[in-house]
Amino acid sequence: MRRRLRPVLGAAMAALAVIACTTPATPASAADAPYDVLVFSKTAGFRHDAIPVGIQTIRDLGAANNFTVTATEDAAAFTTSNLNQYESVVFLNTTGDVLNASQQTAFESYIGSGRGYVGVHAAADTEYDWPFYGNLVGAWFSSHPAIQQANMKVEDRGHAATGHLPQTWTRTDEWYNYRTNPRSTAHVLATLDESSYSGGGMGADHPLSWCKSYSGGRSFYTGAGHTQASYAESGFRNHLLGGIRYASGRSKADCRPETGYTPLYNGSTTGWSQAGPGNFTNSDATLTSVGGMGLFWYNAKQFTNYSLKLDWKMAGDDNSGIFIGFPPSSDPQSAINNGYEVQIDATDAVDRTTGSVYTYKAADTAARDAALNAPGEWNTYELLVEGERLQVLLNGVKINDFTNTDPVRSLAGHIGIQNHGTGDDVAFRNIRIKELGTTPTPTGTIQAETFSSANGVSAFTKDGANGGQTLGYIEPGDWAAYNGVNLTGVTSFTARVVSGGAGGTIQVRTGSATGPVLGSVAVPNTGSWTTYANVTTALSNVPSGTQNLYLTFTGSGTGLFDLDDFTLVKGGGGTGVGPIKGLAGKCLDVRSGGTADGTQIQLYTCNGGTAQSWTVSGSTLKALGKCLDVSGGGTANGTKIQLWTCNGSGAQNWAAASDGTLRNPSSGKCLDVSGNNSADSTIVHLWTCLNAANQKWTLP
Incomplete structure (x- = not known):
């Protein structure tokens, strides 16, 4: 067994408690482990009269949900030692330049240590000359029309901040336009329907709430929260609570940017069929299993190379699964006998619990437990199928990597969700797919973990990594291959690396792991396993056209470095x-x-x-x-x-x-x-x- 070089995160946190207030939060199964939140509301520009009621609301939410609240407008609180007391910091309707250079540095280090940020409304009207903050909040304020009622489309109802909301959330607030659209760098949770009000300035895609990972930490932002009345609304209070829980690491979510997905189910069951006994109820764009053992399968199309995402929730110790790679059939046993099941089950044998490829390969249980939300909360799966390789991601964290070697079976085929039996109650939302094409050809910057084949190495989920993962567990003699890379005109190679270990060397080859070396570059110890650096080398005798590219790794000892991504740079010449x-x-x-x-x-x-x-x-x-x-x-x-x-x-x-x-x-x-x-x-x-x-x- 290969030695793990860096520890994975701890066990999954439990879900939130019931809010005991006049506008209760959605109940979940258990209280969160206690934590501490700093609420910061300093203003150097416009001051919102909702700040006091906002502070009191967060105090009330904390009292009912096991977190303490410290409220301040003193920027002197932003020191490394003081910030380290808190799991997250809420910027509540801050405006203007509120932190000096040393305070900014302390906050950057705080986020880099894996902590959280929550931005409420005018937090986007803050610190325009601080690039780190602009990237953390996701987008800066541009303008707003008068306060009025509008419709919000809730795109992701699998996040703690939005799981309780309807698909269309109608409310009154001050609706911000932003200088840029955050969709390319953040996961959008809700957008504004500009046809439902006057004064929108961003067009058909107007994000208003989003989440993201940034610089090792977590960020949640909501553009709502201008008015005092907002903080008395049950929907908004739960929205805010969910954002705080996510930023504080108490609720997990897949907050990677997401584009290009086509809905298979988001309320309409067109294209779906029930095979076998039992069924699924369909209410509030949510499918909930009833009886069984049966299968609700998408019969309109088979899929080959794709990313399938869906949100799911267990009520307790329940059982279900997602089946892939099976032929069309009205018999649910066909999926069992011909396809593969990615399991959903809180308690079973190690190769039959959540994240396992049922009876074929167990999940990485430590990574799974760290990423898993408890029964009563939504989770998000991504099933990434590339040829006969299946990668399972839970709330954005890779927990399984399975390759089909059975010549009779294939990962290509139909997809379906299981209704396991009476008492096994699992709900599903927002089933969507992105087809990747039959022969994806990487060009430009290539994420190192997207190898076609490899020896020794594997993907490693890591804060600060572009795409959320690095190529990790690199030891001398390991290699990774990337098929179908266009090398025409390429003259140099740049890699983004991170190492708290011995460092080593990357060799760039073609044809095989022992093919000709086009160039090599030394990778130093970068200072820590969270400090990234770029290394570059010139390449020579590079063949033209599409090639199979190999990266081979040399060095001394174990735990050399991680490779985040690499870029093949074309030379000018002309x-x-x-x-x-x-x-x-x-x-x-x-x-x-x-x-x-x-x-x-x-x-x-x-x-x-x-x-x-x-x-x-x-x-x-x-x-x-x-x-x-x-x-x-x-x-x-x-x-x-x-x-x-x-x-x-x-x-x-x-x-x-x-x-x-x-x-x-x-x-x-x-x-x-x-x-x-x-x-x-x-x-x-x-x-x-x-x-x-x-x-x-x-x-x-």
Whole structure:
């Protein structure tokens, strides 16, 4: 057995208690373990008259749900030692600049230690010049119309903050428009229907509440909570309570960004059939099992490579499962005999409990227990099927990795949910699927844990990782393969790594784990298992076309490093002259056509001027006779991008990646339009590569 190099999280926390107040919260099965919350309501701008009633509401929620509340408007509370008392910090209708530099640093460290943030309403109208905070809250405030009634569409009713809500939540509040849409970096829980009120400014996709993992911690934000009356509403109080429980680590959720899924069930059972005895009731867009043993299966289509997500809840010690990979049949035994079941059961043999592939492979029980919500609360499964490989994620955490080797069976086929028998009561919501295609070809930045095959290594769920996981358990002689990678024009390799161990070396090969070495790069001890760094190496003799790429790992000892992702960078080589176009079709522009060293580079409407005429020559980008430059050769997010006298340094080295990003190999980061804002004169700066629209550029 391979030695685990880093401990997994502790056992799952129990669910919340009943709120004993005039507007009770939805009851759950058990009280949370006690915890402490700091409520911060300092204002340096507009002050909401709802702040006092908001503080009292959180105190009441805490008294009924086993957490203590400390309320303050003194920013001096933001020290490392003081913050460490609390599982989460609530920014309650804060406005303006409320923390100084040292207080900001303490809060960044606090979030980095795995703690939580809750932003309420005007928390988005706070700290506009602090990039960390902007990323943590998810989006900054832009404007709002008058207070009025509106409809909110609750997209995710599997989260503690929204599980109690109807699909359409109608209420009165002050409805914010935001400067950017947070959907690409956060998991959206609820959106505003702009047709239901006047003054919306974001169009058909107007998020109002979301959650996310960021910098090792958890973040929940709700745009509701302007009015005093909000805090007397049962729905809003439970919404706020659920957000606090999530941020405090008492309720688990899959808060990864989610796009591209098609609903199979969200209230309508079109395309579904019952096989065998029993049935499912269908109420409030929720399927609940009755009797059995039967199977409710989706007969409209079979699936091959896909991500299937669904929310489920047990009432107690119950039994059900999700079946995949079975042929069409009106006999539920066909799914048992021909497919595979991902189990839902609180207590059974280790290979037959929640997260196991029933009788074939047990879940990682430590990871499962840390990710599992107790009976009475919703959980989210993702079943990721790629060929004959099945990965099971529970609330965003990988808990099983199974490969079918039975030539008679396959993971391709129909999907269904089981009604196990009388007394086994399991409910399901929001069953949705994203088809991945038959031969996915990774290009640009590749998540290291998405290997096609491997030896020794496996995916490891880790805070701070892009995509939520790293390639972990790396030891000397291990390798990972990535099939179907387009290597045409690739000249360098950049990897995001993390190591609290010995470090080692990554070798880039093609064809096999013993194929020719195209390049190798040393991975140092980065300082800790939560401190990420970028390493880069040039590649040579790279074959063109689609290849099977192998990463092999060398070093001494065990526990070398984790690999988060890697980027195959295309070299320039040629020369082009003209505009560089980015977000919203606008151009990379030298502000005011200035030629002095340090002139800011910005986004601006294309006008054909000399300030927008760039000469691309190899790895340099020139305008007005000077070079595109990273100020001071910096590597921090938000580092200024400027015009500077050409000097051949790494700060002026740029590479066009195959995913459309422009990368500075010295830092491993990307040319980014600040705040995803396409307005004229928006600055560009250096930022962690996200493969987002505000990092895509078209060169001449």
